[in-house]
Amino acid sequence: MKNAKLSDLFLAFARVGVMTFGGGYAMLPMLQREIVEKRGWATDEELTDYFAIGQCTPGIIAVNTATFIGRKTAGIAGGIAATLGVVFPSLVIITLLASLLSNFAYIPAVQHAFAGVRVCVCVLIGNAVVKLWKKTVIDRSTLLIFLAVLAGSLFTGLSPAVFVVVSGLAGLAVKALEAKK
Amino acid sequence: MIYLQLYWEFFKTGLFAVGGGMATIPFLREISLRTGWFTPAMLADMIAVSESTPGPIGVNMATYVGYTVGGVPGAVVATLGIVSPCIVIILIIASFLDAFRSSPTVDRAFYGIRPASTALIASAGLGVMRLCLVDEAALAAGAGILSVIRLPQILLLAAIWVMTNLVKPLKKLHPLVFIAFSAAVGILLSM
Numbered sequence: 001m002k003n004a005k006l007s008d009l010f011l012a013f014a015r016v017g018v019m020t021f022g023g024g025y026a027m028l029p030m031l032q033r034e035i036v037e038k039r040g041w042a043t044d045e046e047l048t049d050y051f052a053i054g055q056c057t058p059g060i061i062a063v064n065t066a067t068f069i070g071r072k073t074a075g076i077a078g079g080i081a082a083t084l085g086v087v088f089p090s091l092v093i094i095t096l097l098a099s100l101l102s103n104f105a106y107i108p109a110v111q112h113a114f115a116g117v118r119v120c121v122c123v124l125i126g127n128a129v130v131k132l133w134k135k136t137v138i139d140r141s142t143l144l145i146f147l148a149v150l151a152g153s154l155f156t157g158l159s160p161a162v163f164v165v166v167s168g169l170a171g172l173a174v175k176a177l178e179a180k181k
Numbered sequence: 182m183i184y185l186q187l188y189w190e191f192f193k194t195g196l197f198a199v200g201g202g203m204a205t206i207p208f209l210r211e212i213s214l215r216t217g218w219f220t221p222a223m224l225a226d227m228i229a230v231s232e233s234t235p236g237p238i239g240v241n242m243a244t245y246v247g248y249t250v251g252g253v254p255g256a257v258v259a260t261l262g263i264v265s266p267c268i269v270i271i272l273i274i275a276s277f278l279d280a281f282r283s284s285p286t287v288d289r290a291f292y293g294i295r296p297a298s299t300a301l302i303a304s305a306g307l308g309v310m311r312l313c314l315v316d317e318a319a320l321a322a323g324a325g326i327l328s329v330i331r332l333p334q335i336l337l338l339a340a341i342w343v344m345t346n347l348v349k350p351l352k353k354l355h356p357l358v359f360i361a362f363s364a365a366v367g368i369l370l371s372m
Contacts, residue, residue: 119372
């Protein structure tokens with residue numbers, strides 16, 4: 001199985017990137033078609049594992065999954081080729097759009113449209129938070145961590161990275177205390 | 182050197198943003214407040230564009246911010262910055278996958294990191310919400326509550342919340358639909 005061509009990896013993942021709207025789980029059906037069924041580079045079970053690991057490691061899930069499959073089929077160079085493939089469409093599309101939008105940003109209609117869109121973005125973020133809340137705030141300790149980090153990030157200028165590191169240590173401490181009881 | 186600084190900022194974002202595209206928002210908001218490369222209002226626009234175009238949201242946002250700060254080279258540098266830590270971390274994890282999956286230490290640390298990541302996204306979301314719903318100029322001038330809050334925006338917010346959470350046939354629609362709808366309402370009401 002360890003014999004995928006780098007150019008094939010790049011192209012297959014570029015296709016996944018261009019056909020995915022939204023990333024994360026929205027990418028799963030595309031991966032199943034392109035990677036599992038058409039190319040046979042991974043199984044459905046492996047995909048599920050990669051997604052689970054992607055959810056609990058830093059970084060973008062789409063990128064993590066591409067790196068996993070690329071490495072598995074063509075070593076480290078494969079991991080890099082697949083990752084560059086999955087980000088390539090974003091680079092092209094967003095650069096084109098951003099240059100267009102910055103030329104039209106002074107038009108009042110465009111400004112009104114974005115004022116409306118920003119309201120929608122609030123709701124989309126809110127809905128994502130509610131979904132995550134259900135999966136991540138599961139008991140009293142996780143509720144405390146949530147409230148402490150929320151207050152900390154609202155009222156101090158600390159970097160989010162500080163909260164990630166401290167809450168990781170808090171997780172270790174809470175579990176160690178629970179084990180002692 | 183702006184490109185090195187861009188690479189470093191996005192490298193940190195890629196390293197610490199746990200749990201997908203939305204998790205990059207608190208980091209980008211912090212970059213916006215600290216460096217002044219782009220305003221928090223521009224960040225909200227970038228989120229909307231990233232949600233409405235193909236590709237992973239986190240990558241789209243990195244490309245967008247990079248382009249805004251440093252043109253095409255900036256877009257490339259920021260995108261490489263956000264994916265480099267992912268590549269390194271996954272290559273390491275892949276070489277001892279089973280040990281990682283069954284490690285109690287990893288499990289315990291993430292028990293704490295997951296709710297923290299949710300809180301960081303919530304906090305960034307509240308920042309965007311204040312930007313949309315509150316007229317900061319009127320607030321600073323000490324105006325009454327009715328001129329400080331933006332009523333049309335609040336009504337639109339409530340309408341989209343109802344559509345995305347309570348109306349069965351609409352709930353499953355792609356976010357793009359709601360973004361287009363809000364843009365139309367924004368133009369009609371001259372928001």
